[in-house]
Amino acid sequence: MKIGVIGYGLRIREVIRHIKLIEPAVRIAGIVDVRDFPELKDEDGRAIPIFSAASDMLAAQKLDGIMIGTRCSEHTDYALVVLPYGIPLYMEKPVSTSMEKWKELYKAAAIYNNTPVVVSHPLRLTSIVQKVKAIVAAGDIGDIAHVQAANNVPYGGVYYHAWYRDDSITGGMFLQKATHDFDYLTDIIGCRPERVCAVASKQVFKGNKPAGLKCKDCEDNRTCEESTVGTTEEENWPYCCFAEDTGNEDSGSALVEYENGVHLSYTQNFIVRRGAGTRGARVVGYKGTIDFDFITGIIKVIHHHKDQEDIYRFGAGDGHFGGDANLAANFIGVMKGKENSISTLQEGLRSALLCLKAKESAQTKNYQEIVEL
Structure with missing residues (x-):
């Protein structure tokens, strides 16, 4: 399975570590980040593409899942970009940092309610x-x-x-x-x-x-x-x-x-x-x-x-008292179409x-x- 990552920070890398422990075949197919990274390679030695915009990554890659791990104030903005694609989404908490953004995400969640979302609430x-x-x-x-x-x-x-x-x-x-x-x-x-x-x-x-x-x-x-x-x-x-x-x-x-x-x-x-x-x-x-x-x-x-x-x-x-591993396992199941989210966007909202x-x-x-x- 291929995942795209928006915001390749320490927290999302930790979640990806748990995902790969459970499903080693998962690969990062693209990264969107504001920082300039040296060339990143996957486990097979292939370069991981770096994109300047989430829309570019979504257009270029066929993804099984997308993970949002940006700084908190950007979580809603990127979710609004991703939700219409219907691709399973892993979203860091909090899902919104203001009432204005919360209302936007609430409305989008109702419109794109067939997009499966796992919110990072591992406890x-x-x-x-x-x-x-x-x-x-x-x-x-x-x-x-x-x-x-x-x-x-x-x-x-x-x-x-x-x-x-x-x-x-x-x-x-x-x-x-x-x-x-x-x-x-x-x-x-x-x-x-x-x-x-x-x-x-x-x-x-x-x-x-x-x-x-x-x-x-x-x-x-x-x-x-x-x-x-x-x-x-x-x-x-x-x-x-x-x-x-x-x-x-x-x-x-x-x-x-x-x-x-x-x-x-x-x-x-x-x-x-x-x-x-x-x-x-x-x-x-x-x-x-x-x-x-x-x-x-x-x-x-x-x-x-x-x-x-x-x-x-x-x-x-390991990781939020064991919750990270269980959340990672659920996201894998969601990407495979075998499980429903057990930490939904509605609960995150x-x-x-x-x-x-x-x-x-x-x-x-x-x-x-x-x-x-």
Whole structure:
């Protein structure tokens, strides 16, 4: 099978690695990227064509699949180009970074609804989430009544040292991180979100250092706790995270109400380090509570009315706790025409809409209704 790649960055290369581990015969038939690459060759030593526009690649190559891995603000633009061709599409999250682009993509998704799309929301496909869903489905905790979730990110520096610091590209941290969490949590709850209120703040990664300052050029780079000078991160995380041009909030929280009355409390921050990192949730029912954490790989089921706790342990998994491999396998099946997407564009749109409305709520200090067009 031949795939075309739009935006040949680190993230999409990681997904392609998983695809080739499963299906070694897959080949990259063309790349569209804003950067100038030295000659790239496939496993057979053949040069991979580089195109200046997606339309040129689509005209020149017969493709079995297309993958969009550009920077976030361009995801929608390229999807609008690709969808009319009907070729299976793998699309990085978030699917849109503004309401204007979200509306365009929503309309295109309805028009080209026969184009299969797999959105990069791998957490829903992890063994942990699948096990939690199975426990809920078995009735072990009763109906879900309340969900408490947290994402304390121990590698938050990437969002202030690297290109991610530009929130005109990322759309802010709800769209960057909560889009994953809102997706898998909504999948567990199994219901449509109706409204959201949220707050966000920037308490740490702010300052008055000059715009564009790099750590290597800063006089404080030997004393600053965030300096990347002399570390393995220096090349990819070069900028000062206390400069005046650093965007992105460094913490945020949201309260989401679902149409069945369940409410989700969610909080994220990018300040913690080392062992303070957590990512997971507490799912509460009348009969029991499920606690799980992706980082520890542990699920604990606490039974409320009997003296019993069930513990499940999972390995760390390769790439998003094992979700990347499962998502890659699904995309292969979609390209072969043997499977339907298990992370659809409609679900990607719903997650992005929830994030956009959370961002709007934090800015306006008002509840926002999650009303699809």
